[in-house]
Amino acid sequence: MRVYLLVAILIFSLFISTTVLAVSEEEVLKDIFRVEADNLESLFAASFLEQVSLNQIEAIVNQYGGALGAVQAVEKNESGYSLQFERGTAPAQISLNEKDKIIGLWFGNYTLAEDNLDAILADLKELPGQLSISVIKNNQEKVFSYHDQKKLAVGSTFKLHVLKKLYDQLEAADKNWSEVVELEEKNKSLASGILQDWPSGTPLTLRTLSNLMISQSDNTAADHLIDYLGREKLETGLDDLNLPFLKTREFFILKFSDDNQLRQEYLNSNLEEKRDVLAELSGRNLENISVGNEPVLIEDLEWYFSTEELAGLIYELKDAPEIKINSGLVDKNNYYLAGYKGGSEPGVLQFTHLLQKTENADIYAVSLTINNSEKAVDSQKAAQLTARLISAVVGL
Missing domain, CATH: 3.30.450 (Beta-Lactamase)
Incomplete structure (x- = not known):
């Protein structure tokens, strides 16, 4: 359930040299899309290529070139550069070292001149x-x-529903966003997020939890807010697909643990029986859970x-x-x-x-x-x- 924020296709923030450069950044940005593939490596510092493979760089260059055509011009702006291609534009940022080699490079999402x-x-x-x-x-x-x-x-976009219910409850009960909730071991989940690594007992305001739940998709923050609101309140207005409404911790255990018997028991149970299964999960640890790269029961547990x-x-x-x-x-x-x-x-x-x-x-x-x-x-x-x-x- 990790959230991938894909604003940048490629980004590395390294030190920028203060030495006066013999080659302009604009020229190097053009060269990336103009040089032969065999010469592309010569534009990059070894330190950059240690972190990003030449194959990855070539794939990105080919993707942009294939969609946008040949590069025509490079214009400097407040946030970096705008690359002008035959069929559109793309934002970019670049850093060169004292030898005019690329040590930092970023290409943003492109825009086609004629799109519909x-x-x-x-x-x-x-x-x-x-x-x-x-x-x-x-x-x-x-x-x-x-x-x-x-x-x-x-995936984690369900947290919008939790946030909306939180606003509704606080407004209805005239409660304060500075109300404190203590971090509990039973509600620690897996990443994404940071709270799973914080010590139990840490005091957290509701605003801290909601900020982390949305901005970093913090799963532990979400589970604490689900507990704060109450599962059944969150279920109000939802259809049967989302009942019972899962915490992320329960999601990980049911879906990615090696306990297939538990998984099948849950999937084959009625609603009340499922609630009983969930009640038994709070004591389970998450040590041996691995999400992997292949889809698992996305039509049954989500x-x-x-x-x-x-x-x-x-x-x-x-x-x-x-x-x-x-x-x-x-x-x-x-x-x-x-x-x-x-x-x-x-x-x-x-x-x-x-x-x-x-x-x-x-x-x-x-x-x-x-x-x-x-x-x-x-x-x-x-x-x-x-x-x-x-x-x-x-x-x-």
Whole structure:
């Protein structure tokens, strides 16, 4: 369920030399896309190639070149550079050492000069698996949709539901965000996140837990908030697919432990029996659990929401500061409002954004889910296509 934030295709932050460079960064950026493949290695410092293979670099160059054509110009801007290609543009950042070799390089999601929703959908359909898309303007107008009411596994994006219930409960009970919850061993989960490594008994405010749950997709934070709210309150309004509503800790034990008997008992039980199984899991440890790279029971053990539901959820949370910490696949500096939550596990990839270009502009919720029960989703390609979708609808 680790969340992959794929704004950058390639990034390494190393020391930047203060020596005056004989070769301009603009020229080197052009050379990356112009030199023969046999000479590409000569542009990079050995320290960079120790961390990123030449094959990875070639794949990225070929991906951008194949989609955008030949590079035409490089323009400097506040955040780095804008690469101008025959068929579009892409943001970039670069650092050179005293020998004019690349020690830091980043390419952002590209934008096609001539792009449209039909072309983007066609490319998305080429990705294996089930696809759902919902783009809604101002929580009223469906701008674009594809199987938007189909409930699919969404990974950690389920945490938007937890956040919304938390806001509802605090407002209804007139409670304070500074209320303290102690970190408990029974609610420690696996990464993503940081709280699983903190000592038990650490006092944490509700705001700290909610910030970490959304911005870092902290699973331990989510499980503490699920306990705080109560499982059955979280289940209110949900359909049977999400009952009982799982903690992430329970998810990992049921799905990825080597206890197949426990897994089958849970899957073959009725709702009340499932609740009994979950009650017995709090004492189990997570030491021997490994997620792996292949999809496991994504149609049986997960959290299930439609992209239409997720688009509505994130819009209702438009004033929540939690969703604005991590802006996902976009640069928050380009927006008045940039909210995000995503989720993933092998076979599951989900991106949900809330975007507004200027203070008085329309607000767009853009949600995309891909499920593939046979193999892991191509997250890099899916992220690039989602960025294209955002650009076509809202503008990067």
